[in-house]
Amino acid sequence: MSRYWAIIFLLSAVVLPTGATQARTLKVILVMSDSTPVYQQFSISFDKALAASMADVSVIESQLLNKANADLIVAVGMKASELAAAQTDIPVLATMVPRAGYEELLSHARSNISTRPISAIYLDQPWGRQIDFLRAAIPGRRRIGLLHSLNAPIDFARLHQDVAQRGGLLVAQPTLSASELFSSLESVLALSDVLLAVPDSMIYNSSSIRNILLTSYHHGIPLIGLSQAYVNAGALCAIFSTPEQLAAQTSATVISFAQSGLLHEPQYPVDFTIAVNQQVARSLEIEFPSSALIRGQMDQAKEKGP
Amino acid sequence: MSGQTLREQQPMKNIGIKQQAVTIALIPILLMALFLESYGLYTRFDDLDKAVMERSKSLVRQLAASCEYAVFSGNADLLKQNINATLDQPDVNRVIVYDAAENVVMASSSKFDIREQPPIKFGLSSSLHDTKKSLWLYEPIVPIEIKLDELFHDVSSKSNVSKTLGGVLLEVSKNRLNDNKAHILIITLLITFCVLLLSVIVAFRLAHKITKPILELNNVIFDIGKGKLDTHISTPGVIELDQLANGVNSMAQLLLLDRNFLHARIEEATESLRNKTKQAEDASQAKSRFLAAASHDLRQPIAASSLFVDTLELTDLNPHQHKIVGRLKESMSSFSGLLNSLLDISKLDSGTRKPNFAMLDIHRLHVWVESNFQPLAENKGLRLNIYSSCRKPLVVKTDIDLIHMVMMNLVSNAIKFTSRGGILISARPRGSEVLLQIWDTGIGIAEENIEHIYDEFYQVGNPQRDRMAGLGLGLAIVKRSAELIGVKVTCQSRLGRGTVFSLCLPAAASDELGQLHPEIAIGNRTGAKSSLHGKRFVVVEDDIPIAAGLVSWLELNGGEVRHFLSAEEALCDLAIGHTDFYIADYMLSGTLNGIQFLNQLRQKFAVPIRAVLITGDTSTAFIKNAIECEWPVLHKPIDTSLLHAALEM
Incomplete structure (x- = not known):
């Protein structure tokens, strides 16, 4: 329930100062990276959310951005965001993008950024939330293993600190190449209680996930995934935001922009979902608490702060 | 066509019809059998090849899948287990596992030489190398993919993710496959042979059944050709052959009628010829009889004349008379020669x-x-x-x-x-x-x-x-x-x-x-007279002049002569046995002829009889008898020199 209040609060904060522009209909172009079900689902949910808000926003779904005449482009996914940033001067709200990807995009398109507002709603969860989630879900497993490629855009110093502040231990292991994946995995698993997946496709991809899961299973170490797909593949659990949740947050941001003409700073998803693979839990003999309990503990931890 | 020709051609025809019938029956079966066998073998071999291929592919895929984690994890024990499990499968000869860098991770045989490795193309796709003895299959070890949402991965899409972990190479022996093929081939050939044999037997029986009436017809025609015209062909029950048989029967009947007619004509002609021949023979015999009779009748006076002339020469004559007697003797001699010639021809012509x-x-x-x-x-x-x-x-x-x-x-x-x-x-x-x-x-x-x-x-x-x-x-x-x-x-x-x-x-x-034959010294007349001197002669001759001539000549040569007119008269004489020489005419007036007379004498006295048979008969019957008798025969007119020689033998 607190989520809705937060959204209403944010919306009112955005809408009230831009009351002067209320009479004008906001033209929004929705650009999607592709037509995969996830994005389709986002599109439907986004339309629904806007319709429910009764805001004066017209949304056109288009891929033609060159001669587009709009007030805002909502780019869904990295591909659409890169396209929107490169091809237009229209303000862009990138959504469903990993933070690392968005930051790389900004660094590449620095010249365009100054002339127009650009912001994002990240796909990935903030590290703090993830650590809180781990603490709440599997409190006994404090050593968090992290396998990453060498140039992974992760602030390890801060992460070490965050983990340590929450009473855990981060075991980060870089991997030079795919051929060394197993040995790296072995070494990180040997020192960890739980393996936390990161958005690094060199390590975690459709081809490698089975062997990673098998190896971790052989070690009795659960893998914490990045999405429902990871949970389905055999990860113990995952904390993530669904397209619907992200669409709701995006529509709120658009209404805010319609009212204020301003885009706020990039933000992590406000709402999230917890998924659990009970079969894996049973196999690894982990007693997994209910989602409500976990959320409760996470809220408590958040209030308490690190 | 003659019977000989028919006989010569018959076996050829026989073989021809049967062969053709058998060939007609066999060729479709043979072609069908060959086609079906070829098709059957082709499909069966193809099935076997496909089955082995599919099984091998399945094995290598299974092996690649099962090796994924072992290769990923470098777990040698697990890899060995997987390899051994594959090697337990029939026909699997060798298994070689490579890593992503194409280095051999493990080989089923420690003796594996990299040079034995077939030209396999490593990579993401399967490949196959088929040799005579074995099948080499390469299967890349590709990790089993589990679909993940790629929302997070857009940013790292350029990272070089290795798609394969390595590969497995499997050698499947084709020995069993080849053995199976050979076995199938042998069985197929055996079956084919049996089918063909059966077909041949059936074809031959059918051909025999079909050609039998034709051959029977042929035999009957051959018999007709040999002259057995009363042959009748029974109809075999096939329309065309029945017509043929009826035609042949009609032809045989016509030929029989013609032959009988010709026989009758020949008989008539032969009978006519026979009659003519008989007439000619009768004429010839009549001529011979006439000639013989004429010769005989002519000889009698000439014989007598000659004897008298010879006797006259021995008497005291003056030179002029001697000359006349000499001329007379020449004429007599010439005449006698002519008669002898006639007699000789008569003798030679008689064929005896x-x-x-x-x-x-x-x-x-x-x-x-x-x-x-x-x-x-x-x-x-x-x-x-x-x-x-x-x-x-x-x-x-x-x-x-x-x-x-x-x-x-x-x-x-x-x-x-x-x-x-x-x-x-x-x-x-x-x-x-x-x-x-x-x-x-x-x-x-x-x-x-x-x-x-x-x-x-x-x-x-x-x-x-x-x-x-x-x-x-x-x-x-x-x-x-x-x-x-x-x-x-x-x-x-x-x-x-x-x-x-x-x-x-x-x-x-x-x-x-x-x-060497002893010489009959006919020409030696010296001392002839002395050899007859004092000898006792019996002359049996019914012709008085000849008898008188003979008696005179013998007596002049110093012989003691008694004369009888018939054999019976001579036989009645008591002193007939006291005789050195008998001179008997063949044809006597009594019942006995000269030969019979001499035979009776021989029987009567049981001693060899020295005798000369004289005759004017040149008939065939006499000549035959004369040859069989043991005594010399002199023909009238009698040459006294020959008589002298005969008496000295």
Whole structure:
């Protein structure tokens, strides 16, 4: 329930100062990276959310951005965001993008950024939330293993600190190449209680996930995934935001922009979902608490702060 | 077409029909069998190949999948387990596992040499190398993908993710496959052979069934060809063949009718010919009988005349009378010669004269010729020379009487037709024969006449038929006599220059030389009279003049003679046994003939009888009897010199 209040609060904060522009209909172009079900689902949910808000926003779904005449482009996914940033001067709200990807995009398109507002709603969860989630879900497993490629855009110093502040231990292991994946995995698993997946496709991809899961299973170490797909593949659990949740947050941001003409700073998803693979839990003999309990503990931890 | 030809062609036709029928039956079966077998084998082999291929592919895929984690994790034990599990499968020879860098991670056989490795293309796709003995399959070890949402991965899409972990190479032996193929092939061939054999048997039986009526027809036609026209063909029950059979039956009936008609005609013609032949034979016999009877009747007075002339010569005559008697004797001799010629021809024509072969020294023949013809030649002022090229005795195997007859006629002809110069009798060996030649310097024979000289009564240069020049029977007798002893007489002549007659006599073999015939010294008349002196003679002759002539001649030669008119009269005489010589006429007036008389004498006294049979009969019946009897036979008119010789034998 607190989520809705937060959204209403944010919306009112955005809408009230831009009351002067209320009479004008906001033209929004929705650009999607592709037509995969996830994005389709986002599109439907986004339309629904806007319709429910009764805001004066017209949304056109288009891929033609060159001669587009709009007030805002909502780019869904990295591909659409890169396209929107490169091809237009229209303000862009990138959504469903990993933070690392968005930051790389900004660094590449620095010249365009100054002339127009650009912001994002990240796909990935903030590290703090993830650590809180781990603490709440599997409190006994404090050593968090992290396998990453060498140039992974992760602030390890801060992460070490965050983990340590929450009473855990981060075991980060870089991997030079795919051929060394197993040995790296072995070494990180040997020192960890739980393996936390990161958005690094060199390590975690459709081809490698089975062997990673098998190896971790052989070690009795659960893998914490990045999405429902990871949970389905055999990860113990995952904390993530669904397209619907992200669409709701995006529509709120658009209404805010319609009212204020301003885009706020990039933000992590406000709402999230917890998924659990009970079969894996049973196999690894982990007693997994209910989602409500976990959320409760996470809220408590958040209030308490690190 | 003749029966012979039919017989020759029959087996060929037989084989032809059957072969064709069998071929017609077999070819479709054979083609079908070959086609089906080929198709069956092809599909079966293809199935086997596909099955092995699919199984091998399945095995290698399974192995690649099972090796994924072992290769990913570098777990040698797990890899070995997987490899061993694959090796347990039949036909799997070798398994080699490679890593992503194409290095051999593990091989099922430690002896694996990298050089044995087939040219496999490593990579993301499967590949296959098929050799004669084995099948090499490569399967990349590709991690099993688990679909993840790629929302997070856009940013790292450029990272080089290795798609394969390595690969497995599997060698599957084709030995079992090849054995199976060979087995199938053998079974298939056996079945094919059995089917073909069965087909052949069935085809042959069918062909036999089909061709049997045709062959039967053929046999019947062959029988008809041989002349069995009463043959009837039963209809085989096939429309076309029934028609053929009926046609053949009709043809056979017509042929039979024609043949019977022809037979009847031939019988008629034969009967006519037979009658004509009989008539001719009857005529010939009548002629012979007439000739014999005429000869006999003529001989009687001539015989008597000769005997009287001979007797007259022995009486005291003055020189003028001697000359007249001499002329008379010549005329009688010529007349007697003519009659003898007729008799000889009659004898030779009768066919009863059989050659009696004996050894004869040519020298003796020469002596005989010389003694008989030297005086005659000298009388004509001619030289008669005898020449023999060989110092050794030349002995021939021949009938002595017949060769004497031949020589007598040829030499007498030579003397007769030569007026100056001489006659040469030569003899010389020629191979296994002795060439006997009679040369003369006489009138010669024109070339166109040579072929006629052996004809009866043909005389060269005697159109007036001077009886003193003979009857023209000499060479006819020569030809007949020579034919009897198997000798060919040839004549070469130049008109006005002379003539040569040649005859080749077979030389006697060396082991036959001991059988030389004793010489009958007819020509030796010296002391003849003394040999008959004091001997007792019995003459049985119903012809009084001849009997008187004989009695006179014998008595003048010093013999003691008694005369009887018939055999019965002679047999009744008590002193008939006291006789040295019997001279009996063959044809007597009583019931017994001369031979029967002599036979009875022999039976009566049981001793050998010395006798001479005289006759004027030249009939065939008499000649046959005369040959069978053991006593010498003299023909009337009797040559006293011959009689003398016969009595001395």
